[in-house]
Amino acid sequence: MHFSVIQVVQAAFEVYSWLILVRVLLSWFPVNPYNPIMKFIYEVTEPFMAPMRRILPPSPAMPIDFSPVLAIFVLQLLERVVLGLLVKFL
Numbered sequence: 001m002h003f004s005v006i007q008v009v010q011a012a013f014e015v016y017s018w019l020i021l022v023r024v025l026l027s028w029f030p031v032n033p034y035n036p037i038m039k040f041i042y043e044v045t046e047p048f049m050a051p052m053r054r055i056l057p058p059s060p061a062m063p064i065d066f067s068p069v070l071a072i073f074v075l076q077l078l079e080r081v082v083l084g085l086l087v088k089f090l
Contacts, residue, residue, distance in 0.1 A: 006086055013079040017072055019045050024068045048075070 023041050031038050052067040052074070 005090060006083060009082060009086060010079070013075060013082075016045075016048075017075055020049070020068055020071055020075070023049075045071075 019041055023045050026038065026041070033039065033042070049067060049071055052071040053065070056067050056070050058065045058067075
């Protein structure tokens with residue numbers, strides 16, 4: 001039973017990481033922000049990405065947004081903590 005819970009949690013973290021990566025890749029191309037897929041990706045990832053941009057805002061001298069890198073790093077840390085707690089308590 002607990003093994004399936006751990007698998008579901010791992011899958012959820014992996015899907016969320018992929019959504020962040022897809023958002024980054026799509027930001028390099030002109031896309032319609034009203035496209036339902038783009039809107040979904042933005043609405044799902046923005047609550048996690050916005051605090052990352054406040055922590056690591058894009059620099060005017062270097063217009064590269066490193067907040068997705070920070071977001072994925074923090075997400076991986078959260079995954080390890082959550083999975084560690086699940087293993088301990090399940």
